Amino acid sequence: MTWLLAVILLPLVGAVVLAGLRRNDRLATLVALGFSVLELLLIIPLWASYRPSGDRLQQVSSMDWIPGFGIHISFGIDGIALIMIAVIALLVPIVVGTLGVTDKLPAGRSAGGFLSLILVQEAITVAVFAATDVFLFYVLFEIMLIPMYFLIGGYGGANRQYAAVKFFLYSFLGGLIMLASAIGAYSMASDELGKGTFDWATLVRVVHDAPTGTQIWLFLGFFLAFAIKAPLVPLHTWLPDAASQAPIGVAVLLVGVLDKVGTFGFLRYNLPMFPEASKTLAPLVLVLAVAGVLYGSILAAGQQDMKRFIAYVSIAHFGFIALGIFAFTQQATVGSVTYMLNHSLATGMLIVVIGMIVARGGSTRISDYGGMAKVTPILGGMLLVAGLSTLSLPGTNSFISEFLVLLGSFDSRPVYAILATVGMVLAAAYVLWLYQRIMTGPVRGDALLGAGGGPGTAIAPELGAKKAIRDLGGKEIAILAPLVVLIIGLGFYPKPILDTVTPSVQATLSAVQGGN
Template sequence: MQDQTFPWLTTLIVVPLVGAAVLWALPSALRRFARPVAVAFSLVVLALAAVATSTFDVSTAGTHQLREQTEWIPAIGASYALGVDGVGLALVLLSVVLVPLVLLAAWREHPDAPATGRAAVLGGDRIRHYMALVLVLEACMVAIFAARDVFLFYVVFEAMLIPVYFMVGAFGGLRRRYAAVKFLLFSLAGGLVMLAGVIALYLNGPGGPQGFLVENLIGTQMSTTTERLIFLAFFLAFAIKAPMWPVHTWLPDTAEQAPAGTSVLLVGVLDKVGTFGMLTLCLPLFPEASRWAAPVIIVLALISIIYGALLAIGQTDLMRLIAYTSVSHFGFIVLGIFAFTSVSIQGASFYMVNHGLSTGALFLLAGFLVARRGSQRIADFGGLQKVVPVLAGTFLVAGLSALSLPGLSTFVSEFLVLVGTFGANRPAAVVAALGVVLAALYVLLTYQRVFTGPVRDGLATTPDLSLREKVVVAPLLGLMLALGFYPAPALDLLREPAEQAMELVGVQDVEPAYTSTSTIDDGSDQ
């Protein structure tokens, strides 16, 4: 595959960085234009991504395309190497779709909003800094999903902590500093362990000026013990990022204190770096260790599914509830990856995209609710279905997507994960199916408590969704419905990468469940 003549991926990284620089450099007389400038840059990135996607050959989606490569630090074997396969492209597209919606959602937030336990009030000049940080984060998201050099991946993995830290610590709720520091400490701990793994991988690899290129490291010969230790270093960092039980505890605190838009990008996109890394680095670089660790990882994934769902049911804070649902959903994604069937891996890849859509919509709608009520406590709501029917209806659709209702996109991905897992590990699939039942409980109970019953005091005059807020939510709901009824374009993009992952990890795909039973020898061949 020849490298691209036009650097599409670099352009998608540079444009939002330029946008952030423009926002920070705006003279005081022009700072009132910060919002439209930020949105304009994000829409340019979206348009460029659409054009780049039109050059992507879906028939070879298992290979990296839109490739760019140049020497970066040849003395240590680091290259500036970019490229995306079907999974990477899908996550890049998810990122560039969510960013303009997040910027539009933050458009009206202002500093004299009522105190709510979250000081995500970004009015005046502060909104300029917040939107600039969102654009910086967008550049990091594109870079990490496109990185084909392990060292470059690690650098971006750590660099993206900086904008998130300030987006939480400077613009979050009353306990924003605690949440930001906890997020940073967990992430830095995982990154430090991963750095040891990156160094060990290079020392055991082919070396040279391109010694960190993923394709050069695939098939590296190393002892069983060494491979397993390096795998664990990478996997721990990715498990924290995902997040998986028991290293998930930073997420509820961060989601509770962060602005809604920050939570959308953090949970909807950045946490996918963990599962993306498992799929695109752990499996191909450490195939034996991946097979060795799979039984334990599947158990941890099942615990995440059930534990996250049960904790979500018991939450009294709306943002923490959505965070715990994500712990459960990431359990499904990890289960699909380590079940080692092409169907389950394809479902897990599709789940990454669909989770970003459904959870992004839930966080945005929850943010609209909190802005109207001035509280995140579920008990402070009630009866809103009569007052804000459009908000109630859109929240219900997003919630039904989170519980994987047929006709919505998450159903397709969750079904593929369960069917693929059932073919390889029936007990795990049965346990995971319980998460579907629990999801119905935490979604429907929350809707009942917030939107049904008598209207609580102070809510009778609550305004419904404005035109801007409808514009924010409509694309997400539209994509859920479109991919729910016609998922073929996304599945075509993800099918070959799943088959490629199976080949690299060295596992034979299982036969359909109905053909896997033992054949009874009736003596007819005697």
């Protein structure tokens, strides 16, 4: 068994164990934490065994599934998939840790049930990034909607059912359209080779040389599925609802990981399989990308709900990622791939910190807070770190990604790069404004001035606060500490990530440049 298979299967084993622990929430949380930390430890040998200068796909394994149709259960990773699998493994222990800190289970729900769905989601998402059979990828692409549907619909906010159904229908419809294109590629392979196959590497060779008109139709099927998942404007409307209704830990996975399947799909499927279509339709995609940057930034600045704020910030960031991918330069594409990682870290931390704020104030409305840093200075510092990473301040992890995207895009698409730069200015405005409204000035807002208090809380009554609000405790600091270390560490030393993804990016761009 390869390390990759172990990484896929371990969370499933944990989910089965947790399913039997529905009556002991504390034990279920400890078991889930144990399995998720062990999964993270498995990433170490997986990463160590990966050779950036080696084969494009490594840790390859395959077995027949439906041999009559050339369908296999096959997995393998490149540098792009590796970093996304690593970030999933990092975020899941943090998500488990948020249970009881930012997320409270609804009445009648058990920690075992909730956390087993989290581990199932982890396993399926890892498998999606690792799948090298296009039909298997489609199946996993659709199946990963199921645990997320139940996590939002069963454990979310007041409008959770509406948000869960909307999320499911958007993504499911996109997957069906992708299946139609996959079948078209299969038919082309059957005509060319005398037998059909869904093997990714084979389809790249076959479809790569198809006429541009054929490529465009097949490209659009995959693109629509990935543009919904990413999401790109105007296919984004499911995300604000889903992110605002999901529990904090679930929102971390939804915005930090699942959405990256869309941008990953552009790189793994659209560009190498349909190079001529990619180049022909690039101007359209770039318009959507820049529109997303500006639209997401403007709407983020106008939000009154903190969780919807994060959703629109992410829409803007996904516009940056799409811009870098379809600029077709090495610098821009490497920037996009590292942006996928760094967005997960920055946004994951921002979501958790906001969850900690909401857990104290009981409201997601920004106007219900003010001057909170005077009462909770450590929490204020954590929000500032997450915010500075979100706006790509030099010295934080996101800066190198955004810089490379804009630098590489300016070489080939200067107009789009200049327009996207406006998004950087807006990011500084909306992030700092959020921090100012919540953390600075006199203590104010219903969330802080309401009656309340309880054991273990701390308060500075001379500041005017009537509600006892405690600062971060040791457990909460431990949850955030790994993200702070990575945000600062990768801000000053991104070389390990750049070295890992660059060969895979070069291979992807070579496929595009080698089109008809």
